[in-house]
Amino acid sequence: MWNAEVSSVPKEPHSCFIPLLKKFLGIAQRHKTFKSRAMITAAEYGETSWELAVHVDQKHGDESMKFKMRVKGDLHIGGLMLKLVEKIKAPQDWSDHALWWDQRKCWLLKTHWTLDKYGIQADADLRYTPQHKPLLLQLPNMKTVKMTVSFSSVVFKAVSEICQTLNIRRSEELSLLKPPYDPSKKKKKKDKNSAHDDIWDIDLLSGGPGGTGPMYSKTMTATYDPENGMPVSATSLWFGENPLAECQPNLPPAELAKMYQQLSLVDKANNNAGWLNSSRSLMEQDIQDEEKLLLRFKYNVFFDLNPKYDAVRITQLYEQARWAILLEEIDCTDEEMLMFASLQYHICKLTMSSEPLDHSNEPEIDEVEAALSNLEVTLEGGHTDRILEDITDIPELADTLRLFRPKRLTLRPYKEYWFVFKDTTISYYKNKEASIGEPIEQFHLRGCEVVPDVNVTDKKFGIKLLLPVADGMNEVYIRCDNETQYAKWKAACILASKGKTMAYSSYKSEVKNIQSFLQMKSLAPPPGHAAPDLDAMEMNAECFVSTRYAKKHKTKQLTARILEAHQNIAGLSLMEAKMRFIQAWQSLPEFGINYYIVRFKGGKRMRFWESHTTV
Incomplete structure (x- = not known):
């Protein structure tokens, strides 16, 4: 039985595998050929090149030209621009042109960098465009x-x-x-x-x-x-x-x-x-x-x-x-709007009436004397910002003022206290006699915000202090009795917010600026001046105020109020009036406040955020 089974096996048992072996040999041969070609490509990788498309922008609205150049990865940007200019063959100044990469949105200004260093490949879209447009x-x-x-x-x-x-x-x-x-x-x-x-x-x-x-x-x-x-x-x-x-x-x-x-x-x-x-x-x-x-x-x-x-x-x-x-x-308030309107009217009036700028009438300045004076001021430290000779002799302010701290559901009015301003700190007491003891409270003004709360017409002279604390800002309102008192205390608060004391000579100039600002806001004409002539204003009064404010008043009424306010500043020169306008603009409570829309981490709603850009 066994022998019969053996005899049934073919004499050449491998003959049936010959086609299969040939197939495998063919696959191996093709794989060997592909592998050898791949090895050649890797060896010659540094010598390969590719086509790079560059668009050249034309001036005067002409359509851009497109050029294709064969480049290598080791070509630097300067060489690429040189090849491009040689290919364009246009006699013009190309010194202002540079390469711009659209996909990456960046300039290729480092001309010594190679294409490989920038990561530029064949799919890059480059523009050869002027840098000045x-x-x-x-x-x-x-x-x-x-x-x-x-x-x-x-x-x-x-x-x-x-x-x-x-x-x-x-x-x-x-x-x-x-x-x-x-x-x-x-x-x-x-x-x-x-x-x-x-x-x-x-x-x-x-x-x-x-x-x-x-x-x-x-x-x-x-x-x-x-x-x-x-x-x-x-x-x-x-x-x-x-x-x-x-x-x-x-x-x-x-x-x-x-x-x-x-x-x-x-x-x-x-x-x-x-x-x-x-x-x-x-x-x-x-x-x-x-x-x-x-x-x-x-x-x-x-x-x-x-x-x-x-x-x-x-x-x-x-x-x-x-x-x-x-x-x-x-x-700004209605009072401030009229002040700005009177300044605009004054500036517009001087601009229309003034002749072209002529420096011939100005006194001649000796350049040597001016340089020596400047050197003297520099060596001596100057007198504009010099502190008093005795550093211990720092001025103080002490007066009766009214205080109000806003709280919810309260109608309590301002209450009088005895205030003492020393260094950069305000202390207040129950009365003058109690000032020898401990104060009721102290306000440290370094880093605080000073906001005016003034209405000259209603004789309201207030100072709003925003004091920084750990959980935000505390509001404190201080009310003064008159313009002089307000100017002194506000100037001291402004300096203290910057870490300066009243010993700085800039304190006096700050007081004068505040007083002149209050005088400009006064709508009443100076004593001895007659009522203004409405026909004397040749310009439309509505041009100097906002549209919303112009709708509140009739033209004649607006003209009369602007002319009355103008009498307080009629003696200013053109440049002085512009400077006063800028200073008044800077003194507005909302000056320097910018708004942002922010989303806090973990919050679902967007909120507004205020930022002050003044120092």
Whole structure:
């Protein structure tokens, strides 16, 4: 039986496996060939190249050109631009062009870096585009200018170059802001065309790209004093002749009403979110050619305002403050609105009547004497901020004031106490005789916020103190009896909030500024002045107040009140009036407050957050 089974097996048992073996041998041969090819590719990896597409932007609205170049990973950016220019074969200046990577939204400005170091591969989309492009800038005076701006530099540096062109010192105080979104403007195509008619092309006037007119001298470079940053006398005339130093005329009430929009807290927060990032370039923040941006003073801290050398800066500050009042971007009382209106009327009147700026009548200054005086002040420490010779002789304030601490469900009025202000601390006692003992309470004012609570017409002179505590801010109201008392105590509170005492000589100047501010807010004419003539005001009074305030009063009534308030400031010069307007704007309670929409960790709802940008 066994033998029969064995005999049934074929004589060549491997013959049935021959096709299968051939199949496996074929697969092995193909795998060997593929492996050898793969090994060759890996060995020759450094010598391989690929095609890279680069779009070249043209000027004057021409369509961009597209070029494909075969490159290697070890090619540096400078070599890539050189190959591209050789391939374009166009005789023009390419020095301002640079490569922009669309996918990564970044400039390839490090020309010594290779493509591999940047991570550029065949799928990269590069643009060879100018670094300086035209941009529309709305200045604080609502005037729109067109100028060439660097789109590759960070915004901080770009703003510095803009301010240098416009002759505005302290460029760090300004920044660029996206205009608030207005859906109604999409439907108004005619307004867009009419707006372009009012654009002032700086490049044409300054002899820049496309222009030859010498508005700003390119050969005359402003030389600044290294001590205080002021331009020397040789260029002071050049700085004074800048047309941007002139105030813009007030708009008619109808035009002002079109611009007015009632702003809610959400609107204010959204507008504040439009500030560009100062550490990134314009292209990195999706800003396009000829897009409109707002140039504004951002940080509300204005250093070293000098009327002689800062004509443009002061005028633009005044214009930003004026429009903030007229458009009610910052709240103010009716009394303050009339004060601002009288200052505007005075400035407008002087601007229309004044002749072009002439420095020939100014007394000549001996440069050597001025330099020696400056050196003497520097070596002696100066007298403006010098502390009293005896550091222990720090002035004190002691007087009877009224105190009120707001609490819920209370109608308790102000209560009189004896107050003593020493160093940076306020102590109050039951009466003067009790001041030799322990005080009822002490207020440490370092880091606090001082908010005026004043109504000159109603003889209300109050100071609101926001004292920092662990769980927030404590509110304290102090009421003074008269203007003199209010000026002294408020000036002391302002210095104490900055950690300074009344020993600083700036205390006296602060008191004078507060007194002059109260005098401006007084609507009653000075003694000995006759009632104002309503026909003497040739301008429309409604141009100097906000639209909402103009609706409250009749035109004749508004004119009479503005003229009465104007008599208190009629003796101010043009630059003094602008400075007073800026100081009054800074003294408003809401000045320097910005709003943000935030979401706290673990919270479901968004909330508003206030931030103060003043120091």
